[in-house]
Amino acid sequence: xxxxxxxxxxxxxxxxxxxxxxxxxxxxxxxxxxxxxxxxxxxxxxxxxxxxxxxxxxxxxxxxxxxxxxxxxxxxxxxxxxxxxxxxxxxxxxxxxxxxxxxxxxxxxxxxxxxxxxxxxxxxxxxxxxxxxxxxxxxxxxxxxxxxxxxxxxxxxxxxxxxxxxxxxxxxxxxxxxxxxxxxxxxxxxxxxxxxxxxxxxxxxxxxxxxxxxxxxxxxxxxxxxxxxxxxxxxxxxxxxxxxxxxxxxxxxxxxxxxxxxxxxxxxxxxxxxxxxxxxxxxxxxxxxxxxxxxxxxxxxxx
Amino acid sequence: xxxxxxxxxxxxxxxxxxxxxxxxxxxxxxxxxxxxxxxxxxxxxxxxxxxxxxxxxxxxxxxxxxxxxxxxxxxxxxxxxxxxxxxxxxxxxxxxxxxxxxxxxxxxxxxxxxxxxxxxxxxxxxxxxxxxxxxxxxxxxxxxxxxx
Numbered sequence: 001x002x003x004x005x006x007x008x009x010x011x012x013x014x015x016x017x018x019x020x021x022x023x024x025x026x027x028x029x030x031x032x033x034x035x036x037x038x039x040x041x042x043x044x045x046x047x048x049x050x051x052x053x054x055x056x057x058x059x060x061x062x063x064x065x066x067x068x069x070x071x072x073x074x075x076x077x078x079x080x081x082x083x084x085x086x087x088x089x090x091x092x093x094x095x096x097x098x099x100x101x102x103x104x105x106x107x108x109x110x111x112x113x114x115x116x117x118x119x120x121x122x123x124x125x126x127x128x129x130x131x132x133x134x135x136x137x138x139x140x141x142x143x144x145x146x147x148x149x150x151x152x153x154x155x156x157x158x159x160x161x162x163x164x165x166x167x168x169x170x171x172x173x174x175x176x177x178x179x180x181x182x183x184x185x186x187x188x189x190x191x192x193x194x195x196x197x198x199x200x201x202x203x204x205x206x207x208x209x210x211x212x213x214x215x216x217x218x219x220x221x222x223x224x225x226x227x228x229x230x231x232x233x234x235x236x237x238x239x240x241x242x243x244x245x246x247x248x249x250x251x252x253x254x255x256x257x258x259x260x261x262x263x264x265x266x267x268x269x270x271x272x273x274x275x276x277x278x279x280x281x282x283x284x285x286x287x288x289x290x291x292x293x294x295x296x297x298x299x300x301x302x303x
Numbered sequence: 304x305x306x307x308x309x310x311x312x313x314x315x316x317x318x319x320x321x322x323x324x325x326x327x328x329x330x331x332x333x334x335x336x337x338x339x340x341x342x343x344x345x346x347x348x349x350x351x352x353x354x355x356x357x358x359x360x361x362x363x364x365x366x367x368x369x370x371x372x373x374x375x376x377x378x379x380x381x382x383x384x385x386x387x388x389x390x391x392x393x394x395x396x397x398x399x400x401x402x403x404x405x406x407x408x409x410x411x412x413x414x415x416x417x418x419x420x421x422x423x424x425x426x427x428x429x430x431x432x433x434x435x436x437x438x439x440x441x442x443x444x445x446x447x448x449x450x451x
Contacts, residue, residue, distance in 0.1 A: 014355055014356060015355050015358075015385065015386060015387065018355060018356055018357065018358035019358055021358065022309075022358045026306045088307075088337075089332070089333075092332070092333050092334065092335045093307060093335040094307065094331070094332035094333055094334060094335045094336050094337065094338070095307075095332060095336075095337045095338065096328060096329070096332045096338050096340065097337060097338065097339045097340075097357075098340055100339060100340075100341065100342075100353065100357075101340060101341065101342035106349075106352065106353075106356075107346075107349050107352075112352070116356060117356060118356060118357060119337075119339050119357055121307070121337045123307070
């Protein structure tokens with residue numbers, strides 16, 4: 001069944017694409033099995049990006065802003081896929097995936113062939129999100145989607161780690177998000193290749209953008225662009241779309257990003273280890289210690 | 304449950320009331336499913352595109368405007384036309400009992416009226432996946448007999 005879907009997806013069938021992504025998500029299909037049929041992921045050209053993460057606090061307007069950016073890119077003829085990550089309830093495992101509500105571009109008959117939008121829940125038991133998102137991204141790229149945008153809430157660890165997997169990270173901010181000290185605090189902004197201050201129609205947006213710029217200028221290295229947008233009124237969106245398309249890597253947070261990627265890779269090794277179940281059982285029984293478990297999983301330093 | 308079901312909850316047509324759809328979406332979420340809510344005033348094509356791209360196993364349609372006899376069959380026809388025959392469709396809202404047989408004939412597997420306990424919708428979900436050929440275009444004549 002999956003083999004058929006792979007072949008059909010390769011010839012452009014979207015239902016088959018959707019089913020393959022589910023199979024990847026459910027771990028019933030491995031990435032290498034998929035790529036054997038679909039073909040390799042195209043190489044990343046120098047100074048260009050294939051994957052872009054859009055992140056920021058809840059309610060700053062990420063989804064609406066992304067809708068505007070997608071419209072702008074689709075009008076230029078680009079084929080863009082979106083993986084919108086929303087949290088699953090840690091209690092029930094369920095999720096309400098609401099990002100699609102904001103998307104008008106998926107309803108535009110002229111443009112919606114060039115946009116694929118998929119909601120992804122962080123899930124409880126099936127492993128870490130970054131792993132799934134990374135594999136889904138590769139499937140999309142190998143199928144000829146030119147850009148993959150990962151939209152995440154910039155809140156939890158796994159969401160930040162998701163963002164760190166992307167070639168570029170855009171942080172969306174909004175006005176009234178605190179004073180200048182907030183902009184100085186360590187965190188998500190440090191990873192940004194660009195910052196969009198959305199809701200620029202509201203008072204305080206320009207001031208907040210200035211504070212972020214100042215904060216960047218105090219640091220070392222090149223300063224990422226900081227632009228004002230209003231997703232509500234559509235102002236600054238086309239300009240931001242152009243800036244993002246040509247966005248160089250800021251180079252400021254190379255180490256921090258590799259740290260996140262390394263942790264994601266590490267986590268993946270653990271979660272995909274065939275010994276995991278057995279080791280968890282032994283840990284629960286108390287018959288081994290954590291450091292022994294780590295050693296038995298393998299691939300670690302003091303082996 | 305091994306993997307959560309992906310369920311699209313949709314509001315077709317010009318109907319501005321979605322309290323019911325949100326209550327159902329919440330109940331489905333709290334039962335451990337992944338629920339994709341479309342928002343208000345969707346066309347049949349928009350709903351089917353969403354079901355396709357999100358790879359949903361279930362589609363729940365809500366209508367309180369009286370246009371269900373027009374809109375629900377249209378969504379079902381489009382699903383079949385796009386080859387999404389295995390999607391299980393259920394509906395709810397203000398849908399008179401006399402109207403329901405025609406909707407079941409389109410492949411809709413349950414119609415829930417006002418006052419239906421949300422637990423009944425969850426029971427339907429559990430049972431519908433067990434029934435053979437319960438997808439909208441798979442030809443079963445099974446449907447859920449709802450309490451309201």
